[in-house]
Amino acid sequence: MSYRIPLIKPYINDRVKELVSEVLDSGFLTEGPVTRRFEEAVASYTGVPHAIAFTSCTTGLETALRVARIGPGDEVIVPDYTYPATANAVKIAGAIPVIVDVNPDTLLIDYDKMEEAVSANTKAVIPVSLFGNPLDFDRLIKMKEHYGVLIIEDAACALGSSFKGRKTGGWSDMTVFSFHPRKFITTGEGGMVTTQNAQWAKAMHQYKHFGMGKVAGREEMVFQDTGSNYKMSNILAAVGLAQMEMVDDLLDERIKLAANYHQLLKGCKNIKIPETTKNGIHSYQSFAVLVPERDRVMKKMREEGIEVQIGTYALHQHPAFQQRGVRLRGQYPGSIRAWEETLVLPMYHSMTNAGQAEVVEKLTACVE
Ligand SMILES: Cc1ncc(COP(=O)(O)O)c(C=O)c1O
Secondary structure (H helix, E strand, C coil): CCCCECCCCCCCCHHHHHHHHHHHHHCCCCCCHHHHHHHHHHHHHHCCCEEEEECCHHHHHHHHHHHCCCCCCCEEEEECEECCHHHHHHHHCCCEEEEECECCCCCCECHHHHHHCCCCCEEEECCECHHHCCCCHHHHHHHHHHHCCEEEEECCCCCCCEECCEECCCCCCEEEEECCCCCCCCCCCCEEEEECCHHHHHHHHHHHECCEEEECCEEEECCCCCCCECCCCHHHHHHHHHHHCCHHHHHHHHHHHHHHHHHHHCCCCCCECCCCCCCEECCCCCEEEECCCHHHHHHHHHHCCECCEECCEEHHHCHHHCCCCCEECCCCHHHHHHHHHEEEECCCCCCCHHHHHHHHHHHHHHHC
16 A cells, blocks of 8 residues: 555665666676675764674674674573564574563663663673664663673664764674665665674674685685675665765754654644653654554554554564563563554655644544
């Protein structure tokens, strides 16, 4: 079904087509020099020395865990309110996801609950900068120093956001982005891991190239366990590279659109906007609100031609996370409320203020 006002429109301009055509004409279609340029663009934007492209955020998360040597018997703390990929990656790496509640105001992991869940087996936490809302690194770094755990950030939605002036991608031990079309920079499917750690960067590169590395000028299978094929083709990287040339403008535009939504929603009864982390800049991959009777409101909005969507999932409610090998911790009131009430509103490059006003007008009529 096509909507009068869609949820998102990927930003595909002439520059994207030009760079993709160059790759197609070159005949070098698999991962190669354009992938390197895309990686360099993301590394430089996030202020780190290393960025490694992947087929998705999910495969990037899995590889990040593998190069940190996290596997069977190890525990990794994740939030309950997130996309399943966050916890799936832990299971794929053979480790145990330990699932904790989120803060009902920010929808980000509850830092107190996260600390309570640390055990002798905890090797890492995967907090999620959900919808582009940056994490509180004052809190996370203190925790890292106190417990000696790694921070592997699921920043699928958060390219462009920042905390205390430093971009997401530059704070965590490893930060993993997604370039799925719902994200504001997209390669169709794709992901990227950023890190300051040269050894992990090298190991990630090897793992996604079948476990291969150069020894005395020859390719050998050097990764300890195995390897996979998570390479990003030059074609997809060209799409991402062209968008990275525009990233500041695209981000400014999203921030302006979000400010306009904030203004339009001011004083609207029964509509709550999640709080942005203090000292943070939100990149608004999704503009989310919480409304009562979300499913009824969502249906009505869609009938009006406006594409709206749920936020994401409460993992503990799904059979895949109710099995041995997953640790559920306590109750999840924050996550249940987020799951039941979150509604994501349309937001895309070139969305007009009139379009936003119509979304809010219809939304308030449905809610009140
Ligand atoms: C929080 C979060 N993590 C991970 C993913 C998975 O990303 P990908 O589709 O690139 O594997 C998503 C996708 O929407 C997400 O929202």
